[in-house]
Amino acid sequence: MDHRSRVLIVDNDPDVLCSMRAIFDAEGYAVTLAADGSSARRVYEEHRPDAIILDIAMPVLDGWYFLAHLAGEVAPPPVIITALKAHPLDVARAKALGACDFFV
Amino acid sequence: MRTPAEPELRLANPLARFALVVAVTLIGVVALGLTLLVDASNTFVRAFQPSSALMLPVAVVVGVIGVVFALDKALQVRRLERELAHERAAAELLARRVAMHTALEHATEPLEDALDDEIVLDAIIGRATELLGASEGALLLREHGDVLRVAAVRGTRAVMHSRRPSDLGPAGRAMREQRPVAERAEDGAQVWCAPLVHRGVALGVIECSTYRVAINTDLYALALFAEPAAAAIARAQIVATEREHVDELLTLDRMQRAFVSGIGHDLRSPLTALRGAAAGLRRTTDARTRDELLAVIDRQVERIASFVQELVDIGTTDGSFEAPRLDLPSVIRLLALDRAVAGRPVVVDAPERLDVVADVEAVRRMVSNLIENAYQHGAAPVQIRVWTDASRAIVTVSDCGPGISSEIRESVFAYAARGSSSFGSGHGMGLAIVRSLAETCGGTAWIDDAPSGGAAVSVSLRMRDVTTQEAAWTIDHVS
Numbered sequence: 001m002d003h004r005s006r007v008l009i010v011d012n013d014p015d016v017l018c019s020m021r022a023i024f025d026a027e028g029y030a031v032t033l034a035a036d037g038s039s040a041r042r043v044y045e046e047h048r049p050d051a052i053i054l055d056i057a058m059p060v061l062d063g064w065y066f067l068a069h070l071a072g073e074v075a076p077p078p079v080i081i082t083a084l085k086a087h088p089l090d091v092a093r094a095k096a097l098g099a100c101d102f103f104v
Numbered sequence: 105m106r107t108p109a110e111p112e113l114r115l116a117n118p119l120a121r122f123a124l125v126v127a128v129t130l131i132g133v134v135a136l137g138l139t140l141l142v143d144a145s146n147t148f149v150r151a152f153q154p155s156s157a158l159m160l161p162v163a164v165v166v167g168v169i170g171v172v173f174a175l176d177k178a179l180q181v182r183r184l185e186r187e188l189a190h191e192r193a194a195a196e197l198l199a200r201r202v203a204m205h206t207a208l209e210h211a212t213e214p215l216e217d218a219l220d221d222e223i224v225l226d227a228i229i230g231r232a233t234e235l236l237g238a239s240e241g242a243l244l245l246r247e248h249g250d251v252l253r254v255a256a257v258r259g260t261r262a263v264m265h266s267r268r269p270s271d272l273g274p275a276g277r278a279m280r281e282q283r284p285v286a287e288r289a290e291d292g293a294q295v296w297c298a299p300l301v302h303r304g305v306a307l308g309v310i311e312c313s314t315y316r317v318a319i320n321t322d323l324y325a326l327a328l329f330a331e332p333a334a335a336a337i338a339r340a341q342i343v344a345t346e347r348e349h350v351d352e353l354l355t356l357d358r359m360q361r362a363f364v365s366g367i368g369h370d371l372r373s374p375l376t377a378l379r380g381a382a383a384g385l386r387r388t389t390d391a392r393t394r395d396e397l398l399a400v401i402d403r404q405v406e407r408i409a410s411f412v413q414e415l416v417d418i419g420t421t422d423g424s425f426e427a428p429r430l431d432l433p434s435v436i437r438l439l440a441l442d443r444a445v446a447g448r449p450v451v452v453d454a455p456e457r458l459d460v461v462a463d464v465e466a467v468r469r470m471v472s473n474l475i476e477n478a479y480q481h482g483a484a485p486v487q488i489r490v491w492t493d494a495s496r497a498i499v500t501v502s503d504c505g506p507g508i509s510s511e512i513r514e515s516v517f518a519y520a521a522r523g524s525s526s527f528g529s530g531h532g533m534g535l536a537i538v539r540s541l542a543e544t545c546g547g548t549a550w551i552d553d554a555p556s557g558g559a560a561v562s563v564s565l566r567m568r569d570v571t572t573q574e575a576a577w578t579i580d581h582v583s
Contacts (some may be wrong), residue, residue, distance in 0.1 A: 003111075005417050013376075016376060018396050019379075019384050019397060022380075022397055026388045043503055084369055084372045
């Protein structure tokens with residue numbers, strides 16, 4: 001049985017996913033990947049990760065959709081938002097939805 | 105403008121007055137003569153014994169002197185009456201002019217500070233009708249082709265924004281001849297028209313009409329009012345032009361800011377991947393993972409290089425290309441082969457030969473961008489069709505993707521255009537470069553719906569006309 005902490009990384013850029021997976025693998029985490037909000041929700045239900053790194057700007061269903069879904073959970077895991085731009089309103093919105101940090 | 109009522113000068117029947125004066129004088133003289141005659145006969149005549157034959161001429165001479173005196177006085181009175189009449193007429197004219205200039209000053213007052221063109225036009229027609237006491241008015245501005253457009257109205261005779269040719273009616277005549285015109289309309293209304301001339305340029309016409317009795321100074325007052333009105337219109341037009349210019353500059357500034365912001369955004373994305381790949385390489389010992397991360401670095405470096413090339417292209421597409429003869433279908437077919445090798449197969453539908461005037465590198469760059477755009481934002485299969493309309497050669501690249509909604513079709517040609525969720529992601533400059541290149545070649549670029557439901561992006565190019573082809577053929581064969 002894998003006792004490593006599970007991290008879900010959500011980003012629509014496959015190269016970013018590849019890099020992040022290499023980093024977290026090397027740091028001893030069990031990494032699962034998702035390319036948009038819809039698949040992230042599916043993977044989340046399946047793997048129940050201990051932490052989530054979530055990109056906001058994604059096609060199909062974006063990070064806001066997935067974050068809002070997590071906000072409805074009883075005990076959601078910590079979520080770190082990654083974005084290319086941090087508008088104050090976005091940061092406030094992310095905090096309000098339960099994100100623990102916002103990285104640019 | 106109305107002048108106050110003046111009392112009427114009484115010059116009527118001067119001859120009757122003159123006759124009355126003469127008659128009274130004669131009666132007086134005769135009475136005096138008779139008195140003297142009677143008195144002389146009673147007193148002095150008795151002493152000196154004068155003859156009645158001497159007294160009669162004396163009485164006649166005294167009478168004649170009295171008549172001449174009376175006539176002179178009557179003529180003096182008449183002359184004074186005439187002078188008084190002239191003075192009163194002059195005073196009345198002066199009072200009218202003072203009143204008219206006061207009214208003009210009042211009428212032009214709101215025009216001095218107004219800069220907004222709509223406010224100026226409305227104020228002009230409002231004050232003009234008020235100045236003349238007119239019930240109807242229209243301000244007509246000159247447009248291209250010597251057409252007069254109704255830009256402001258009072259009453260119901262003129263329809264706002266309607267147009268009329270400048271060779272019709274009193275307004276047209278005032279415009280053409282650049283002088284005020286007064287006419288009686290078919291329905292009996294009095295119509296005044298004054299041209300709005302500023303620095304020798306006719307800007308339009310003020311037209312006022314009423315059913316009241318007109319006076320001579322009405323047209324003069326309207327003509328005087330037209331001068332500051334024309335200056336106010338010219339001033340407002342300058343301000344409007346400057347505002348448009350400022351708006352254009354602000355829009356350009358916003359676009360440039362958005363463009364710079366977009367560059368930062370587009371660079372940040374591959375840099376994030378590169379930074380992550382470098383961090384991963386430092387940590388991992390797995391050979392396969394290292395290969396994957398190196399591939400990430402290769403792809404992202406290529407992405408940045410492509411992006412930088414697009415920036416360079418933007419800086420160089422403002423110049424003009426040499427525009428030699430070009431067989432468009434041949435260039436398209438060769439390009440389609442290149443793109444197929446690069447994993448972007450396209451279906452080409454083109455005539456055997458079609459000569460255009462365009463730079464070959466510009467055409468290759470445009471069509472490459474369109475193919476890449478179709479694959480990035482649309483879906484395969486991608487088709488290239490080369491066709492002609494009346495005077496242009498057209499290359500249309502269509503895909504089977506979701507298409508581009510009509511609301512954003514123009515905006516995607518802007519340099520600062522960014523891909524939205526409905527339009528995928530990307531640098532957002534590919535189509536801007538396409539249009540810029542097309543315009544440099546004398547054509548343009550636009551977007552339609554493809555029959556397959558996707559987007560159909562077209563580029564037009566100038567065809568070589570027959571005369572030019574024949575001339576080129578002749579020169580080729582002679583040389």
